[in-house]
Amino acid sequence: MDITVIFILQILYATTLLALISFGLALIFGMMRVINLAHGEFLTLGAYATILATKMGVNLWVSMLVVSPLVVGLWSLIVERFLIRFMYGRLVYTMLATWGLSLAMAGAMTMIFGTTTEGVSAQAGSFSIGTYQASVYSLFVIGVTIVVATGIALALFGSNYGRVARAAMENREMVEAFGYPINQVYMWTFVAGGMLAGLAGGILAPTTGISPYSGSTWIADAFITVITGGTGSVMGTLASAGILGSVSSITSFIFSSASGGVALLVAALVILRIFPTGISSLWQQRNR
């Protein structure tokens, strides 16, 4: 019984972790057709912001939830104004430019922070389920992700800005014809995506050691989750995070961690074979 609870906790944790590292990528890709290959470095920057702010005496929770999103959001604003905005509508160009950006950011972070790994401790405490021990921080990760997912859904579907952004995704010219400043819509969407990446990086910081190359360990999982979920759909990202997280957790638990990673990739392949445009094609087709 106790192990079942732990197991459910594991599935929730794996799912929310995948979703958390994917939200920023999914938003920017889905809304703007920009593939941000520097997403991993955005996450790393968020993590460094938390570590540095904590070292400078800022409360850890403030660092994660406020400082990291602001720092990466600001960085995204700069990147959008000086780089991305010249490339809207040209997918391959955005990939090339953001790939270069990712190399430059990793290099710059190496120059600033050095190659040594840095860490920060949450010390949020632990609790017991029967004889099993689990960390409060894993509950926090799950909780934050649920709040963030709800927030994204509300912003996209409940606010005027969200409606305009979604309309811009469907038909850019029509939105412009209505008099909305399309470039500003894109700018703020990119910043929002950056802030989500910053938040994710900040929350990841206490769970791992951070080095300038940490981004490369997350970027693959984030891309697989977004592509499997289907572009243009945050709900799709959530669904694929749920499926992939469950598959890898179950396999890891029964066999080994190494086979869990393999199972995740196999699951993604199978899903993409059945739904070539991602899980979200299930409900998106029905709407049309």
Place this chain on the structure above:
Amino acid sequence: MNIKRRQFIKGAGAASAAIFAPQLSFSMSEPIKMGVLLDTSGPFSAYGTPMEMATSLAVKQINDGGGLLGREVEVVFRDTQSDMNNYSTFANQLVREGLDVFHGGILSASREAIRQILRQRGVPYFYNVLYEGGVCDRNTFITGTTPAQQVNALIPYAMNKYGTAKAYVLAANYNYGQITAAWVNEYARANGASEVEVEFFDLADGEFGPSAIAKIQEAGSDLVVSVLVGAAHLSFYGHWAETGMNQNPNVHLISTTFGVGNEHKVLPANQSDGMLIANNWAPENPSVPENKAFLADWTREYGDTEAIHEIAVSQYQGIHLWAEAVRQAGAVDRDSITKTLENGLAINGPAGVVKMDPLTHHCSLDIHIMELNNQKLDVVQKFEQREPLDTRRFCNLSENPDSNLQYEITL
């Protein structure tokens, strides 16, 4: 530094180079070329960067003391960027330039990528890193610890201290992790463990969720052995502390790799307090005068001693062992130094006596069991001159000088 020395040899920038190489007579004879490949960027740079610093320091000491046989030692260094593919590419480039000796490689995967290239080209290879043991190759000299020296000191000590019976091994999923896990299994059972569970984690896999800890608890293990490697695996120690397992009086964590990359200085103290490790080098070892001199020289060169770790010291000792072999042999060629080393050549290094074992080309080394307290390594027991008995089980280079194998045991 390497570039500066080259400039000096070409007669350019003599003023700046004079700081590094005061022996002007060097310019008359050909330098001795030492190839070095290390990961000084990427996820394994925590291992490689201090090893590169140790290389520069050791070579500077040798050159300041007049070089070897009146010749300067020149380092030819490449950063392999934590990419195993770079090792064979760069090694091929370096041997084409003509090397007298090679010191480098960190992960066992990197060693196996270059060992055959160096053997073929007749370049003696010094691998100065703790590893899984078993390499039996007369062209290769190993100055790091092996499981018989390290694991078989750590496991009995921990099992005796904690009275444990069931072990759980978390290991990196490549040759070092797999073979070391097999040795942990063997030594733990030989010391009375009733069960040994083993789980492997890919090097890039940094996700240790609730179930990773729950599996350890479900197995009822009371001794957890970390054979984890690299930056991604560091997250395990955070999860361990966050779940309160570090406070659990019934489970104890020990590691064959923790501290080797200065993990204890990087991670918050609560993530490592109480952990037991076994290394060759003990940072504050007053009984070894060479350690004091080494720390002073390092401080003079780099400002403080924070960067030094186990395998930086191994690299330092490996280079000085080779230099001593060149001095005693009066030559740098492979056959001469091999013969000298096989006479049981020994030096006094910062970690104690390093003595070459002629049968295996591994070294007898002192081992220190250490407990982590507040990011410091406190020696709790010292073992003098442990021999590489694991490799000697299979390897006898005096009977089979042409051997070119890595013997391994499996689970």
